[in-house]
Amino acid sequence: MVGRVLSIQSHVVFGYVGGKAAVFPLQCLGYDVDVVNTVHFSNHSGYGWLGGTKTTAAELTQIFQSMESNNLLLPERLLTGYIPGAEGLSAVADLVDKLKAKKPNLIYLLDPVLGDSGRLYVAPDVIPIYQRMLPQSTIITPNWFEVETLTDIKLQDLASLRRALKILHEEYRVPNVVISSIPLADWLSAALPPTFSKIPPNSPRLLCIASAATPNSAHPSTVYAQPVELLPGYFSGVGDLFSALLLAHFVHGDASSNGEAVSHAASQALAKTHAMLRLTHEYAETLPEEDRQPTDDEKDAADPQRKVRRMRGRELRLIQGQDIIRGSGLEIEAMQDWTDFWTT
């Protein structure tokens, strides 16, 4: 894996979210990474205090312009993540148009960072800008909530999931949609074909779905899926790591093999992300009890350091797990073809 990636997302001094979760893995895998920071914060927002500033749209534009004047806009791949304001996102959207015009086969992974679990963490006016940007992407990696927000469809059954994917592929012309984790609710579990490995009913699991558009074919896409074990507790930066690995492992083939390209890359990204999460979880378990208290808003409010200690213990073990990124000793389970996704 060689080439140049332009990464535009958040920067935190301490810990591993945004660019701090994405850049090092891309570098380990052999990519030169041009790193634009959309914020310069002390840490992720889950901690008690947050210091630093957002990069203004004017500054982003000035950086892009200088790079253009110096002829340094040379990426073969583009990765965009958290961009907090509409003005900044517009500056990035303009850059994307410019890069795509110059290099139509640019591989663009757009992570539409909008929010999670029903809560937006960007200004609402970024949503229509993301919708306008979608047709320029090669792969998008929305979570459950972001699929709902972008398509305005509540995901509650197989029919609504189909409608949402159809909109993303056909209306927004997104070639590849990868939803890294959806809670494996009963309706979703029941819809999975029997060829999928048996999922014990009481084991908490997530499902990763990769959907590759199949234009001029009977169905909107080829869909792949893989159940993923859900580890207890909330870890930050997991989606950012997953997207970076997905982009790193995506090997552009001809159109007919597009589904294989994205399912192969998603398999790699899933296995590595999960191994990193497991390493982090195991490390967190070795910490003194006071550093691994469960989430409890009431106790956190009474003792702000309680939350800080928990957050700190759950930072991704990216450095200690760098061999995982390189793939040493890792077993990669291929995603399964969900053959009858559009027909059952």
Add this chain to the structure above:
Amino acid sequence: MVGRVLSIQSHVVFGYVGGKAAVFPLQCLGYDVDVVNTVHFSNHSGYGWLGGTKTTAAELTQIFQSMESNNLLLPERLLTGYIPGAEGLSAVADLVDKLKAKKPNLIYLLDPVLGDSGRLYVAPDVIPIYQRMLPQSTIITPNWFEVETLTDIKLQDLASLRRALKILHEEYRVPNVVISSIPLADWLSAALPPTFSKIPPNSPRLLCIASAATPNSAHPSTVYAQPVELLPGYFSGVGDLFSALLLAHFVHGDASSNGEAVSHAASQALAKTHAMLRLTHEYAETLPEEDRQPTDDEKDAADPQRKVRRMRGRELRLIQGQDIIRGSGLEIEAMQDWTDFWTT
């Protein structure tokens, strides 16, 4: 090598200087790195255009305060580099005092980035602040010009070099001074003891000097040296990479073995930096002729892209050379003890 490094220096989107030259090597070698950016620029200042902003002192202070509130100021090692203004540097100096008070055995590598070849590239009022900070450092890595600027001594013979080192060790109480490269002028070459490998008179060479303070002893320090081959052309970020590697390899022993600690670390840093430089040089040689034009201010002025192409071809091959950072297959030449440095 494990532990946490707080790195405070410049950030460029494209290329490898400042933090972009330092953070990835530290991470490859196993360190968690907390990354504070003192500037957010498109590229290094050697290119034609430069976009972006300097981080204000207020923003730096706010970031440090949030980290303190969250109890995230946990580094065992500190690395400071380019900090362009006096206010920002004062904010960093305050942080250093706080960190040292909390953890007296903090290993602090201070790279006093002031300028090169007789030209300052920071505001002159940062000089006295650096002088006040020197006693807090474990290692400093000034270049030739920075030694002169900090000590106010013109380095022109062995006597002036001794005076400068004596001032740094005794007046400013710096335990370890590493000057990564001094042009091997006749007076310096003549002063080297005969045990040093013969240096052919017409081969352009530099000398790396490491000087470890020996308090309560007959002489101010133990001095080590190693000639280094000078590669043609100017490469940016070399000093930043060297300082990061030096810090990564520095293993604190008891006071008596201090000289061994710094000379061992400098040997490693020299070998790896030189191998990276050679890799970069060899790559630059493979570029089309228009991308490897020699420095020529007149031609550069007539065609600004000429300079840009040269700069681009000389960016460190940090990613492609990551095995060098890990030390695989690298022969490390130990620095030699300059036994009679203080007595001849």
